Amino acid sequence: MISRSCSALLIVGHGSTVNPDSSAPTLAHAAEIRRRGIFADVACCFWKEEPSLRDALFFFRDPGIREVYVVPNFISEGYFTRTVIPRELELTGAGTTRHGVQVWKYCDPVGNHESMTERLLQRAREVAPGAAEAETSLLIVGHGTELNDNSAVAAKEQVEKIRALDRYAAVLNVYMEEPPLVSDWLKLTGTKNVVVVPFFISDGLHSYEDIPALLGIESGSDRGRHELHGRSLFYSTAIGTDPKFADVIIEQAKAFDSRKPVLQSAS
Amino acid sequence: MSSLAQEVALGKSLAAGLWCIGQIAIEPQENGRFALNHREDAGRNDLIAHTQPEKAAEIARFDDAGKYRPLKTAPNLRRGWRLVLESVAELRVALDLFYPGRLDVFVAWENNALSATPLRETLARQTGMYRVAAKIGEEEANTLVGNFCASDGGCLRTIMWRRDENGTTPSTLLPAEKFDPRYDQTGLGETVIPLLCQEACNLLVAEARKSVQGQDRRGQ
Numbered sequence: 001m002i003s004r005s006c007s008a009l010l011i012v013g014h015g016s017t018v019n020p021d022s023s024a025p026t027l028a029h030a031a032e033i034r035r036r037g038i039f040a041d042v043a044c045c046f047w048k049e050e051p052s053l054r055d056a057l058f059f060f061r062d063p064g065i066r067e068v069y070v071v072p073n074f075i076s077e078g079y080f081t082r083t084v085i086p087r088e089l090e091l092t093g094a095g096t097t098r099h100g101v102q103v104w105k106y107c108d109p110v111g112n113h114e115s116m117t118e119r120l121l122q123r124a125r126e127v128a129p130g131a132a133e134a135e136t137s138l139l140i141v142g143h144g145t146e147l148n149d150n151s152a153v154a155a156k157e158q159v160e161k162i163r164a165l166d167r168y169a170a171v172l173n174v175y176m177e178e179p180p181l182v183s184d185w186l187k188l189t190g191t192k193n194v195v196v197v198p199f200f201i202s203d204g205l206h207s208y209e210d211i212p213a214l215l216g217i218e219s220g221s222d223r224g225r226h227e228l229h230g231r232s233l234f235y236s237t238a239i240g241t242d243p244k245f246a247d248v249i250i251e252q253a254k255a256f257d258s259r260k261p262v263l264q265s266a267s
Numbered sequence: 268m269s270s271l272a273q274e275v276a277l278g279k280s281l282a283a284g285l286w287c288i289g290q291i292a293i294e295p296q297e298n299g300r301f302a303l304n305h306r307e308d309a310g311r312n313d314l315i316a317h318t319q320p321e322k323a324a325e326i327a328r329f330d331d332a333g334k335y336r337p338l339k340t341a342p343n344l345r346r347g348w349r350l351v352l353e354s355v356a357e358l359r360v361a362l363d364l365f366y367p368g369r370l371d372v373f374v375a376w377e378n379n380a381l382s383a384t385p386l387r388e389t390l391a392r393q394t395g396m397y398r399v400a401a402k403i404g405e406e407e408a409n410t411l412v413g414n415f416c417a418s419d420g421g422c423l424r425t426i427m428w429r430r431d432e433n434g435t436t437p438s439t440l441l442p443a444e445k446f447d448p449r450y451d452q453t454g455l456g457e458t459v460i461p462l463l464c465q466e467a468c469n470l471l472v473a474e475a476r477k478s479v480q481g482q483d484r485r486g487q
Contacts, residue, residue: 017337018337045368051367052368052468055465056368058371058374062273
């Protein structure tokens with residue numbers, strides 16, 4: 001169980017060597033969780049930024065810290081969560097004992113959390129507050145298959161869940177690099193309102209430049225409403241920039257304990 | 268919340284007179300406060316003051332030309348700011364954003380708990396797009412490290428790792444002080460909390476990959 005005296009949190013992000021905004025949401029969520037005083041210590045590490053995952057091996061050396069919750073701030077399971085993070089952090093399984101007394105608990109990525117559907121819906125409502133859902137198509141943008149991960153699968157699962165709620169006129173997956181393409185949004189939808197939510201962790205080059213270009217709106221333009229081809233197009237920031245992701249990170253840490261009672265006793 | 272070991276260690280380092288880290292000067296204030304600024308901004312009275320430790324991330328993100336700094340230990344920290352912090356705890360948070368991870372690595376070193384990883388081991392561990400980086404030749408690795416990690420224009424860290432498990436020097440092009448934790452890598456000659464590098468960073472691995480790919484292309 002998370003304790004403010006002996007539990008630490010390590011949030012793992014991808015980061016970028018070219019995009020200054022890539023790590024910003026992860027750092028913001030860490031700052032928010034730190035402010036709440038739930039954990040004895042909160043740190044971040046990144047694959048492509050500092051501190052590195054290897055640096056994190058030297059974190060949490062306070063003898064009072066008995067457990068470290070490792071939460072990947074990734075949209076889905078895949079190459080990073082299954083290969084890179086365990087390798088770089090030298091995790092040997094769901095629970096890894098360090099220094100004799102400290103257990104590193106490898107939690108599910110944030111994108112796996114059950115609240116993700118509600119987060120997407122909330123994002124859609126925020127960007128298009130006046131749009132009646134019955135007259136609105138909701139497009140969830142995924143990366144596509146360029147990366148060796150399951151982000152497209154995760155995006156598909158979310159769309160199915162939202163579609164099952166039967167609130168929106170249509171709910172569709174669109175991708176940047178494979179059909180159905182985000183650039184075909186006009187053909188894919190028939191409603192007056194179209195809401196587009198990027199299913200990404202951060203607002204990077206994709207959501208600042210690539211997706212706006214594919215939608216036909218100005219590159220780097222403000223999020224929000226755009227009138228195009230007689231339709232109202234609402235373009236949201238990346239789902240991972242939602243401040244509520246801080247709650248999701250905490251929930252994923254809590255979920256580790258409720259799902260893996262056997263490992264707890266092994267610590 | 269109890270004082271963490273790192274905060275205690277930081278307090279001890281300050282008490283021992285280590286008032287500089289990288290390009291940052293730490294100045295003790297009244298009531299346990301600290302004021303931070305760029306070492307080259309000492310004496311300036313036109314600095315823009317901030318009080319939130321998280322502001323450090325924003326200051327560290329871009330250089331004076333507005334260019335993104337993917338390597339926070341590069342010698343191009345922005346100038347013109349002053350950050351006033353309330354406590355050692357806030358100081359630790361800020362320094363961790365200016366120089367991510369360096370404080371923990373320094374504390375591990377002070378406690379004789381720092382293990383360095385040879386460059387060859389780091390490269391051999393890579394998978395996916397970086398797997399090819401392990402193919403870098405000895406001469407190319409020597410040149411790459413000599414250029415990329417140089418304190419003058421490259422990185423202000425003190426290299427603790429060796430090129431391989433035989434203890435080969437990371438680069439014959441770097442001066443001996445590049446491997447000396449007591450040396451002020453800025454060249455200003457003060458007593459500093461060193462920015463220790465226990466393992467090649469992802470940026471260097473990426474450069475090794477580029478070097479190998481460039482060589483492959485030249486060989487075709």
